[in-house]
Amino acid sequence: MRNYSMFLLIFAVFYCIEGQAATPDFCSMPKDEGTESDKDIQVYLYYDKTEDKCYPFRYQGAGGNQNRFNYEFYCMRNCSTNAEKLYPTDRTKACHLPKAPGDCFGHYLRYYYDAAHGKCVTFYWTGCVGNGNRFLELERCNATCFGILDKNENGDNDGDVESDTPIGIILGAVLGVIGAIILIIVLVLALKKKPSKSKKTKAKELKHHICPACGLCDPAEPVTSLDGASSPSARYRFLWLALLVMECPHLSSTVCVAVDPSRFPHGSPSSWCCSVCRSNKSPWVCLTCLNVHCGRYVNGHAKKHFEEVHCSPTGQKKTEKFQQHSVCMDCSSYSTFCYRCDDFVVNDTKLGQVQRVREHLQSLENSVMNSDRQRKRKLSGSSSPDLRLSADGEGPPARSATGLRNLGNTCFMNAILQSLGNIPEFSCYFKDLPAVALRSGKTAGRRMYHTRSQGDSSVSLVEELRKTLCSLWQGSQTAFSPDALFYVIWKIMPSFRGYQQQDAHEFLRYLLDHLHRELQGSKNGLPGSSLLPDNLNSGSNCSINGTPTMVTAVFGGVLHNEVNCLICGTESKKFDPFLDLSLDIPSQFRVKRTKDQEPGPTCTLSDCLSSFTDLEELDETELYMCHKCKKRQKSTKKFWIQKLPKVLCLHLKRFHWTAFLRNKVDTYVEFPLRGLDMNCYLLESETSLTESCLYDLAAVVVHHGSGVGSGHYTAYGLHEGCWYHFNDSTVTVVSEETVAKAKAYILFYTERTEQDNMGSVTKPKL
Numbered sequence: 001m002r003n004y005s006m007f008l009l010i011f012a013v014f015y016c017i018e019g020q021a022a023t024p025d026f027c028s029m030p031k032d033e034g035t036e037s038d039k040d041i042q043v044y045l046y047y048d049k050t051e052d053k054c055y056p057f058r059y060q061g062a063g064g065n066q067n068r069f070n071y072e073f074y075c076m077r078n079c080s081t082n083a084e085k086l087y088p089t090d091r092t093k094a095c096h097l098p099k100a101p102g103d104c105f106g107h108y109l110r111y112y113y114d115a116a117h118g119k120c121v122t123f124y125w126t127g128c129v130g131n132g133n134r135f136l137e138l139e140r141c142n143a144t145c146f147g148i149l150d151k152n153e154n155g156d157n158d159g160d161v162e163s164d165t166p167i168g169i170i171l172g173a174v175l176g177v178i179g180a181i182i183l184i185i186v187l188v189l190a191l192k193k194k195p196s197k198s199k200k201t202k203a204k205e206l207k208h209h210i211c212p213a214c215g216l217c218d219p220a221e222p223v224t225s226l227d228g229a230s231s232p233s234a235r236y237r238f239l240w241l242a243l244l245v246m247e248c249p250h251l252s253s254t255v256c257v258a259v260d261p262s263r264f265p266h267g268s269p270s271s272w273c274c275s276v277c278r279s280n281k282s283p284w285v286c287l288t289c290l291n292v293h294c295g296r297y298v299n300g301h302a303k304k305h306f307e308e309v310h311c312s313p314t315g316q317k318k319t320e321k322f323q324q325h326s327v328c329m330d331c332s333s334y335s336t337f338c339y340r341c342d343d344f345v346v347n348d349t350k351l352g353q354v355q356r357v358r359e360h361l362q363s364l365e366n367s368v369m370n371s372d373r374q375r376k377r378k379l380s381g382s383s384s385p386d387l388r389l390s391a392d393g394e395g396p397p398a399r400s401a402t403g404l405r406n407l408g409n410t411c412f413m414n415a416i417l418q419s420l421g422n423i424p425e426f427s428c429y430f431k432d433l434p435a436v437a438l439r440s441g442k443t444a445g446r447r448m449y450h451t452r453s454q455g456d457s458s459v460s461l462v463e464e465l466r467k468t469l470c471s472l473w474q475g476s477q478t479a480f481s482p483d484a485l486f487y488v489i490w491k492i493m494p495s496f497r498g499y500q501q502q503d504a505h506e507f508l509r510y511l512l513d514h515l516h517r518e519l520q521g522s523k524n525g526l527p528g529s530s531l532l533p534d535n536l537n538s539g540s541n542c543s544i545n546g547t548p549t550m551v552t553a554v555f556g557g558v559l560h561n562e563v564n565c566l567i568c569g570t571e572s573k574k575f576d577p578f579l580d581l582s583l584d585i586p587s588q589f590r591v592k593r594t595k596d597q598e599p600g601p602t603c604t605l606s607d608c609l610s611s612f613t614d615l616e617e618l619d620e621t622e623l624y625m626c627h628k629c630k631k632r633q634k635s636t637k638k639f640w641i642q643k644l645p646k647v648l649c650l651h652l653k654r655f656h657w658t659a660f661l662r663n664k665v666d667t668y669v670e671f672p673l674r675g676l677d678m679n680c681y682l683l684e685s686e687t688s689l690t691e692s693c694l695y696d697l698a699a700v701v702v703h704h705g706s707g708v709g710s711g712h713y714t715a716y717g718l719h720e721g722c723w724y725h726f727n728d729s730t731v732t733v734v735s736e737e738t739v740a741k742a743k744a745y746i747l748f749y750t751e752r753t754e755q756d757n758m759g760s761v762t763k764p765k766l
Contacts, residue, residue: 026066027079031057034064045069045128047079053103053129054079072128087132091621092632094132095145102126108495109509111135113145119574120145122513127495137582143618143637146563147572147625248338248345254327255287255353263290268368269331269361270479270729276301281730283331287357288324292331297704297712297727302328306339327354332479332729334358335408343500344408401719402472403479403729407486411728412504415715416511417482418726419699419748421472422717425554425646430466459488461511462518473719479729504701504713505582505651505746512551512579519549555579557645560683565626566617566634572624575642580649580746583608589667605671605747608652613639613681640683648678648695648749654703664706668743673697673736676749695749703745716742 031046037060045054046067054075059068069075077083088094095113104126111120112133120141125134135141264285265272272283274294282295284302293302309325326340336345336354348354404414421427464485471480490497493510548556561574589603615638618624623632654665679693698718705711715726716739725734 023079023081024066029065029067031067032064033058034060035062037061045072045075047075049079052080052082056104056128072130073132086130091132091144092148092623092625095148097131097133099123099133100125100130102129104128109506109513111138111141113141113148115145115148118147118149120576138576138578139582139639142561142574142576143622146561146574146637147627149625248327248341248343248347250326250338250340251345251347251349251354254324254338255349255357264360264364265292269364272331274299274301276304282727284328284337285331285357285361286325287327287329287336287354293328295330303339329354329357329361330406331361332403332405334361335406400473401724401726401731402474403726403731404468404472405479405481406728407481407483409501410482410486411713412502412507413482413486413489414728415701415713415726416504416508416746417468417485418472418715418717419701419746421469422699422719422724423554423647423748423750425750426550427469427472429550429554430462430469433462433466459491460518461485461488461492461514464488465515501710503655504703505580508649508746509579512555516549516551519551520547551579552577554647555645555649557648558642560640560642562638562640563624564636565624565629566636568626568628568633570626570628572627579645580651581612582651582653583612584653585665585667585669586611590665603667603669605650605669605676608650608669609678609681613641641678641681642683644678644682644693644751646751647698648676648751650747650749652745652747654745664703666706666743668741671697671740671744671747673740675752692752694752696752697739697747698750699748700739700742700744701746702742713745 027047028049031048042059042061043056044059046057046069047054054069054072067079069078073087076087080086086097096115099112099114099121101123102125108125108127110123110125112123112135113119114121120135120138135144269283269285271280272285272292273280274283275291277294277299279294279298281298283292284295285292286302286305291305293305294300296303306326306328327336327338327345329336336358337343338345345354404417406414468480468482468485489511492514496502496507496510557578559576559578561576563572563574564570585603586607589600589607591600615636617636618634624635625631626633626635652669656663656665674696676695676697677693678695682693700716702714702716703711704714714728716734717724717726723734723736723739725732725738
């Protein structure tokens with residue numbers, strides 16, 4: 001018996017050594033967050049050999065070790081012995097893997113291939129731990145897995161998977177016994193060495209822990225630090241909360257002002273002028289010296305003010321006691337920003353100085369508004385409406401337009417909301433809905449919009465969106481604060497929690513998806529169908545994930561996916577619904593040129609659409625499973641548009657992965673303001689339809705900056721024949737030439753009606 005036990009022990013040691021030798025040495029290194037540096041804190045993945053999984057951690061920016069990866073694919077391929085099973089080298093093998101939501105608590109819309117039914121299906125990935133059957137885009141999922149069917153699911157098992165041999169059973173039993181022995185030893189040692197906690201130690205534990213459902217409160221497992229978490233899931237929960245509520249450490253040394261009314265400038269804070277360039281656009285007040293400067297998207301004097309104080313003439317950083325003037329406050333939205341953290345500030349000083357400054361600015365704004373109202377009442381009898389509506393500043397006034405306050409890096413949301421607000425087919429429907437008091441609970445014997453399966457039933461995205469859209473053109477010059485809508489978004493879209501910059505296109509997809517699902521909670525799918533325009537009541541049969549709703553009636557279209565085998569000529573057709581089209585900017589237009597070089601040809605929107613619908617030959621990693629040849633063959637793929645939507649949403653792919661970085665394609669794409677003809681992208685059989693193939697531009701979303709996680713979003717919108725520029729709380733009237741020169745990120749085109757064709761339309765000079 002002793003010899004048998006010794007044999008098992010030697011076998012276990014040999015097995016462990018053999019398994020470790022196949023992986024690089026750095027995979028066994030512990031997680032190393034590095035040392036603090038001037039760089040931003042970033043989230044990477046490290047390999048946990050005990051769990052055989054990759055988990056996120058915070059990297060300080062310097063030092064560390066090689067056990068640090070950008071993506072789970074590279075982490076598992078380098079370190080895991082199960083890498084080929086989860087992330088196979090042949091991507092088509094991953095199409096047979098089941099859906100893997102993961103072990104974390106994010107909420108990211110992705111696609112996986114359902115091999116049993118031969119189609120790509122949406123699912124929500126939690127952000128860590130999964131497999132190769134996960135795609136960011138529907139087109140990539142179809143290109144990789146189209147035509148693959150799981151034989152086991154169809155009852156056509158050819159016996160490819162061999163049954164366990166006796167040797168396999170013996171090895172499995174041996175390893176099971178060894179694992180049980182090791183587990184018992186670990187438990188015994190843990191019970192012996194477990195220290196008893198004193199009352200003083202227990203008093204130091206956090207009162208609020210992290211919940212796996214909401215990411216905020218978990219009484220079951222106290223987590224006092226990232227290293228103190230007892231499991232990888234608990235460590236991720238702690239990391240999740242830490243990233244959401246990361247506090248600025250520079251407030252105590254920077255915010256050293258007292259709320260003294262005599263030290264503040266006179267007039268409305270939102271109209272204060274920059275002390276350098278005298279511009280009243282985007283004013284920011286320094287919370288150290290109370291000087292007012294313009295924001296980085298005007299002339300950037302607020303940042304220059306920080307840099308002049310923060311750095312010496314030689315470029316060396318000054319000592320700690322002089323590192324001030326880094327925190328400033330937006331005079332319009334009252335959000336606080338720290339230039340040293342390069343992020344918005346969510347915390348306050350111990351004395352609450354930031355909140356006191358915010359309240360004082362609000363009181364100044366309210367007092368100026370009240371005095372203006374009284375003055376306007378006195379002059380209302382003698383003043384004409386045109387004089388009463390005049391506004392200060394450059395250019396013509398933005399009549400009846402209302403801006404949206406920036407709640408802390410929420411420009412991505414403001415740009416999308418302003419764009420949707422300028423699409424009549426969409427906004428008028430929500431504006432005409434009855435208030436929540438008439439729609440909640442039970443009305444007419446059935447439940448209404450509050451039925452939601454994806455979150456708290458006490459909130460309604462439809463209701464808060466209705467309130468926000470109603471406020472955009474109510475005639476008030478005061479910016480509207482969408483904090484109630486943002487709260488609902490935090491509740492039902494966990495991935496948008498916090499104050500980090502987000503991708504506007506990803507937010508649009510999430511917003512439309514959740515609106516669609518919430519509207520499906522009604523009995524008929526299209527509640528209040530009498531409120532729908534006639535052009536939406538007919539022909540809106542495009543359904544995405546079930547019953548059609550207002551979302552699919554407006555944005556829903558159908559793609560025709562055609563794949564041809566190059567060996568036997570077999571043709572496969574498939575129809576996929578869509579809410580928007582993501583277009584690549586052709587590679588020949590992405591070449592960066594110096595100032596000395598002559599400018600190359602201009603990329604047009606037609607070039608991007610043609611690249612999307614052109615015939616494409618699939619490469620070796622995307623071989624098509626031909627049912628006639630009964631093996632994977634080279635093939636061609638082509639997209640047609642089977643059915644055009646009422647509102648055509650075009651997303652230009654400006655962010656591309658290069659190695660480990662996501663770079664921005666800053667190429668200008670020329671787009672028409674009127675008369676976008678989509679007829680040549682339709683199926684030939686569809687050209688005889690009476691539906692219009694001409695589209696006119698309604699709104700544009702623009703990204704300013706170099707990265708998807710940074711920069712700023714603004715929007716252009718057409719309202720009653722006039723173009724407006726929406727920059728958070730600031731709204732200005734602009735010309736068509738200004739809109740045409742914008743580097744568009746998302747374009748919203750509305751279908752031209754017969755009434756539009758009758759009107760006189762002059763095309764802009766592009």
